[in-house]
Amino acid sequence: MAVSIDPIHQFELQPLVTLGHIGKQQLAFTQSALYMFAAVGIIALLTIVATAGRSVVPGRLQSLAETLYEFIADTVHQATGADGKRFLPLVFSLFMFVLILNLLGMIPYAFAVTSHLIVTFGLALVVILTVVIYGVAKHGTHFLGVFVPSGVPKPLLLIMVPIEIVSFLSRPISLSVRLFANILAGHIALKIFAFFVVQLLVAGAWGVLSPLPLALTIALTALEFLVAALQAYVFATLTAVYLADALHPGH
Amino acid sequence: MSGDPTGDGSGPEKAPADGDLSARLKRLETQLEGKRPKAAPSSAARTGASGGSAPLGQAMRLSTEFIAGVIAGGIIGYIVDHLFGSKPWGMIVMLMLGFVTGIYNVMRVSGFSGRKTEKDPRQES
Numbered sequence: 001m002a003v004s005i006d007p008i009h010q011f012e013l014q015p016l017v018t019l020g021h022i023g024k025q026q027l028a029f030t031q032s033a034l035y036m037f038a039a040v041g042i043i044a045l046l047t048i049v050a051t052a053g054r055s056v057v058p059g060r061l062q063s064l065a066e067t068l069y070e071f072i073a074d075t076v077h078q079a080t081g082a083d084g085k086r087f088l089p090l091v092f093s094l095f096m097f098v099l100i101l102n103l104l105g106m107i108p109y110a111f112a113v114t115s116h117l118i119v120t121f122g123l124a125l126v127v128i129l130t131v132v133i134y135g136v137a138k139h140g141t142h143f144l145g146v147f148v149p150s151g152v153p154k155p156l157l158l159i160m161v162p163i164e165i166v167s168f169l170s171r172p173i174s175l176s177v178r179l180f181a182n183i184l185a186g187h188i189a190l191k192i193f194a195f196f197v198v199q200l201l202v203a204g205a206w207g208v209l210s211p212l213p214l215a216l217t218i219a220l221t222a223l224e225f226l227v228a229a230l231q232a233y234v235f236a237t238l239t240a241v242y243l244a245d246a247l248h249p250g251h
Numbered sequence: 252m253s254g255d256p257t258g259d260g261s262g263p264e265k266a267p268a269d270g271d272l273s274a275r276l277k278r279l280e281t282q283l284e285g286k287r288p289k290a291a292p293s294s295a296a297r298t299g300a301s302g303g304s305a306p307l308g309q310a311m312r313l314s315t316e317f318i319a320g321v322i323a324g325g326i327i328g329y330i331v332d333h334l335f336g337s338k339p340w341g342m343i344v345m346l347m348l349g350f351v352t353g354i355y356n357v358m359r360v361s362g363f364s365g366r367k368t369e370k371d372p373r374q375e376s
Binding site: 082162163166167169170171173174177178181182230231234 | 280311312315316318319320322323324326327345348349351352353355356
């Protein structure tokens, strides 16, 4: 009767194949890596196989792939302008990767890779390093203009420049924490509310109330699907916005 | 979806006018620009591209932007203290600066600050 709840357990990494050790740290092919490979496989299937036919009137899969592509192409174009097109592959890859991982995590018993901070932080780091490296390579010291807001009186710059620098450094943090926190919190909430159903059912007469958390769980599931798609979209949009800074620093 | 940009560029009435590819591409671009507002009237409305969920995304952004500012300030303060041995002061100053940055981030995301009109609409999405 004493069923214990452990909503964190679903996020534990399980090594599938142990590769070796570095110091005390185990190196292993975890289920997280497996899901990432699966996501890449699904994306490849969706984008390569679905568009292989190249029919003028697209079928279902091709239409889906084209819609996703145009959606991101539009976002990138509007955020960065015409010369931002070279970043479209990066943004599209990130969007698809995050989207598929989020959606894979929504399958019951599946593992949500994006609920690990290190994964999302790695993705955010890719974005920020691209911004810095490309910005410096293209504009040299001009890239530092990104820290100088326009139309600010000279004395105020003394305060605004440090703020802008900290703001810039906070970008990878906000980018990664947002995605990770949303997915983590969503999955924990789902688990807890779903568990309420079980707890009420085994509590005798209280079982009458069990449809309440059940309804909430269903609603939360729908919300989580929304969040999964939304977070991928937000991630892609912000990537495009940050890349725009690399293209046109200093306004 | 409306994958007929070539059909647009080589429209029956204007196609033979210029053989120059770049000129045609430029004209195509202006035509596409003319068409685009129908899909997304302004950068503010662009957030509506993902349906009614855009405000929700905005709300999620606001909280993390603020927290990220504070965390970034704290991390920088810790590093400064570690490097220069200025034990409490780096953390104090940088945490305050991070706090300010967090509020500044939130203001920028919500489009609250009047300045930087060029940068704001993009930040807003």
